Every structure is written in structure tokens, then in C-alpha cells.
Amino acid sequence: MGWMRTLVVVLFAGLALAQPTLRLEEGWVRRVPGNITAAYMVLYNPTDQPLKIVGASTPIATRVEFHQTTQAGQEDHLDLSAMRRVEALTVPARGRLKILPGGYHLMLYGLREKNPQPLAEGQKVPITLRLEGGASLTFTLTAQMR
Template sequence: MRWTALLVLMGVALAQPLRLEQGWVRRVPGDVTAAYMVLYNPGDRPVRIVGASSPIASRVEFHQTTRGGHDHHADLSAMRRVAALVVPARGRLEVLPGGYHLMLYGLREKNPRPLQEGQRVAITLRLEGGGSVTFSLPVETR
């Protein structure tokens, strides 16, 4: 009986809390870029992403693009930093252009060569409660 419980717990611990359905890092010549992805949460509880890192960036922040400024011009957009991202239970979070995205800063500090088309970039998402998940995203010109 104990072994069965241990195996079940091990299976839960090894289960991936999030699945990457698509993702990429925007190819840019400069020191700042953005990463985009669609994440799926197969679990029964929301997954809160509280931080991120990448070996190619000195820091990674979550941002959201919003439409319409204080003067109510619908054609204006602004970007604001957000503290965390939440992937709903049995749901998806779209981290795509025009909405939520990850900003990668300080590319030249960590990676003196410009990003190349097709290069793979590791992005680690830190989850509330201490877990983390790492995905490898291709660099693309979009």
C-alpha cells in the first residue's frame, strides 16, 4: 500500500504543470526583445507564474499591451508591467503580440552576438509555490 502511494506521489511530482503549445522569441538586432507563447494547464488548479529568466537576458519581465490611452484614443497602445501571469485550470494563457508578453532585457550583457533565426532560447518560468518549468523557444523574425 505504501509503495502505491509513493508511486502516485512521484507521478504527480513528475507531471509537467504547464504544456507549451507554441512559442518563439522575436529576432531583433538590439539589446531588448520579446518572447511569446501559448501555455496549457492540464491541472485542476490555476498555475500562477511569478517570475522568469533566460540565460540570454539580464532580466525578464511580464508585460501587457493595452489599447486606448487616458485620453480615450483607441488607436494608442501602451505597455505596462504585470507582477504575475495566471494559466487557468484546464485552460490556456496566450502570451502573444498585442497582449501579454515577456520582455527580455540586457541581451548584449549575456549574449554579445545578435540573435540568429532558428537559434533556440531557454526560458524558465518560476511558479508560485517554488516550482519551475523551462521551455526552449526558437528565434524567429515575425
């Protein structure tokens, strides 16, 4: 009977380890009066495998897209930035993904369709990230003017 209990414990431990996990180290949603805003965060992946984020959603917006801000015109000494959509974001194994102003960010569209009132300072905003393989994780960010 003891070996069966050990087997069950090992199986449950294996299942727990198989669940993808990310840690939110910092995060906020830019508080703006308009219909579009951005969400920022720093995610840490404590696992030995990179984790690919393939989608996101939030109840405060009709659509969430991943974007990257890039600097253009460096050779002409012009300070131009451009934004391009990216299909997925990868958090490296035992590493961080910084989704911060000037780099990657989540664009939230259709705020007015979901919220007649603008976001309030300090309002809690749930963001669900969908990982490759079907798992999803929800983090709570705070609306802030920054």
C-alpha cells in the same frame, strides 16, 4: 508484503500528480538586432488548479519582466497602445494562457550583455518559468523574425 508495495505505488503516484506541469503549445522569441526583445508563448495547464507564474529567466538576457499591452484611446478613435508591467501571470485550470503580441508578453532586457552577437534565425532560447510554490519549468523557444 503486497499492501506495502501498493502503498509505495500510491505514494509515488501522489508525488507525480503533485508536480505542477504546463505544456508549451507554441512559442518564439522575436529576433531583433537591439538590446531588448520579447518572448511569446501559448501555455496549457492540464491540472485542476490554476498555476501562477511569478518569475522568469533566460541565459540570453540579464532580466525578464512580464508585461501587458493595453489599448488606450478607444473612445477618441485613436489607436494607441500602452505597455504595463505585471507581477505574475496565471494559467487557468484546464485552460490556456496566451502570451502573444498585442497582449501579455515577456520582455527580455540586456541581450548585449549576455550575447555579443544578435540572435540568429532559428536559434534555440531556453526560458525558465518560476511557479508560485517554488517549482520551475524550462521551455525551449526559437528566435524568429515575426
